[in-house]
Amino acid sequence: MRLSISTNTGEPIFRQIVGQVSRMVYRGQLRVGDELSSVRVLAEELGVNPNTVARAYQELVQGGLLESRPGRGFFVGERRNTFSDEERARRLDAAVESFLQEAAFLGTPASEIKAALNSKLKSTL
Amino acid sequence: MRLSISTNTGEPIFRQIVGQVSRMVYRGQLRVGDELSSVRVLAEELGVNPNTVARAYQELVQGGLLESRPGRGFFVGERRNTFSDEERARRLDAAVESFLQEAAFLGTPASEIKAALNSKLKSTL
DNA sequence: AGACTGTATTATTTTCATTCATACAGATGG
């Protein structure tokens, strides 16, 4: 399933997994019905504890991207809206704000900010 | 200086300060030569430890936004490039990636992603 | 039956942000 984690970034491992799987679903690299690596297998591949993977997968279930079939595995599900409009807007706003704060810290011009975003949106979707 | 922090978000306080000051400089709400609230005063205002504010300010000095004048205070300085092009590109890329991961997790359409970003770029700059 | 799956629980370790308590030196104004 080709996931990669970094341990030096401060970004929690379970959150890295959530983010990467989210993007793979978003891009269509993972489609409805696809089965994910099992908790234990992915944990082995990444060299982390199974509990950590399980937590990430649970988060993705809560987020409406995955379905759990006990005894079988985790599968990409039909997208469900698990957040209220307010909650979703609030989280998106926080994400934008966080992004712009880092861009401002780096002194990145607005044009360059848009370019960086657009390039990633086009090249991967 | 109107800064606001939240303690429930998981985002470290010192990082919130760095981000907010960065944005104020980026917007021009803080201009070259302007003096910032002193470490102890801002700490009092925010109800946090002076060390936390000091750490944030130090980070902003490292980032090339502020200058420290011992015994006098912190001031907005002429913007210095303290990061190599590679480092800057790397950090910007990481920020974009993090942003897109959250957007993907929320299932936000590309059009909405751009809209959210553009609205913040226009309304504040 | 055996080997996988997810799930659950409890305890422990680790890491990091934050607080607390001081202390010291430079700058400033009365």
Next chain:
DNA sequence: CCATCTGTATGAATGAAAATAATACAGTCT
């Protein structure tokens, strides 16, 4: 000159969260 601001530095303690570890149990599949 002295009081009071400023930044800087240090070391210890606290707290919270992530991650690990060790099991155990139940469902599924061949």
